[in-house]
Amino acid sequence: MTRFLLLWCFALPAFAQQPDYSKVEIRTQQLAPTVYMLVGAGGNLGLSAGADSVFLVDDQFAPLTPKIEAAIARITPRPVRFVLNTHWHFDHTGGNENLGKAGALIVAHENVRKRMSVENFIEFLGMKTQPDPKAALPVVTFTRDVTFHLNGDEVRVMHVPNAHTDGDAIVHFTKSDVIHMGDVFFNKLYPFIDTSSGGRVEGVVAAVDRALALAGASTKIIPGHGPLATRADLQAYRDMLATIAGRMGEHVRAGRSLEQAIAAKPTADFDAAWGKGFLTPDRFTEMLYKNLQAER
Numbered sequence: 001m002t003r004f005l006l007l008w009c010f011a012l013p014a015f016a017q018q019p020d021y022s023k024v025e026i027r028t029q030q031l032a033p034t035v036y037m038l039v040g041a042g043g044n045l046g047l048s049a050g051a052d053s054v055f056l057v058d059d060q061f062a063p064l065t066p067k068i069e070a071a072i073a074r075i076t077p078r079p080v081r082f083v084l085n086t087h088w089h090f091d092h093t094g095g096n097e098n099l100g101k102a103g104a105l106i107v108a109h110e111n112v113r114k115r116m117s118v119e120n121f122i123e124f125l126g127m128k129t130q131p132d133p134k135a136a137l138p139v140v141t142f143t144r145d146v147t148f149h150l151n152g153d154e155v156r157v158m159h160v161p162n163a164h165t166d167g168d169a170i171v172h173f174t175k176s177d178v179i180h181m182g183d184v185f186f187n188k189l190y191p192f193i194d195t196s197s198g199g200r201v202e203g204v205v206a207a208v209d210r211a212l213a214l215a216g217a218s219t220k221i222i223p224g225h226g227p228l229a230t231r232a233d234l235q236a237y238r239d240m241l242a243t244i245a246g247r248m249g250e251h252v253r254a255g256r257s258l259e260q261a262i263a264a265k266p267t268a269d270f271d272a273a274w275g276k277g278f279l280t281p282d283r284f285t286e287m288l289y290k291n292l293q294a295e296r
């Protein structure tokens with residue numbers, strides 16, 4: 001337990017740390033007549049609320065459920081009918097048990113249910129997670145895509161293989177022109193890629209390309225972490241990631257050590273824009289190095 005706590009304190013980037021929940025406020029931003037972005041602590045939430053039902057993308061941490069429900073109640077009197085998890089990480093699925101018990105149907109890629117059902121070890125963060133209780137697990141799982149028809153929208157949920165994890169989904173509110181990217185996209189922050197959960201940088205780039213193909217100049221893009229984004233922001237993220245991953249690939253293929261790769265400062269020209277967040281430039285370099293090694 002002590003070891004777990006030590007690792008928890010020192011190894012976890014800010015996005016995964018447990019905040020003081022009593023101080024967290026849920027802020028709501030309306031993106032389209034029936035679509036909203038909610039920001040609290042943990043992954044950004046997406047919401048469709050209208051005449052048919054309430055559809056929620058991700059649910060942060062369990063202690064925040066009452067605050068999230070209160071934020072939704074300011075928009076609609078209806079209860080949450082569907083929860084869609086973009087991936088298994090606890091800062092996106094922590095409210096599942098509460099919302100599932102309250103009657104929501106939890107939907108996710110099949111690998112989300114698989115990973116939530118067992119103990120996991122996220123090596124890069126030195127973090128072990130326990131299996132989730134049955135009530136927190138997705139009840140409906142899919143292998144590739146699933147579409148929800150509600151609130152005048154067609155909500156397309158698309159699995160993107162081996163990206164941030166092996167169970168990621170991106171959510172396209174087609175009529176509202178909004179895309180929720182889950183943790184495939186960290187806006188203005190170097191992203192975490194969970195190598196231990198099957199995440200691969202090439203998969204992140206491929207997933208972003210898929211979203212870029214769906215997005216137009218006025219599309220509103222909800223990142224897993226960071227502020228609301230435009231297509232141009234997503235393109236800048238794609239270019240940053242592909243450029244740095246290309247440089248890191250050369251170091252790994254040339255057989256250079258991690259220390260040599262860090263000393264070469266492969267992120268230097270991007271640090272001012274992306275390196276002030278959860279992962280420092282050196283930690284991000286280390287993460288990519290290990291991720292690319294895992295691919296070999």
Ligand SMILES: [Zn+2]
Pocket residue numbers: 087089164183
């Ligand atoms: Zn995540």
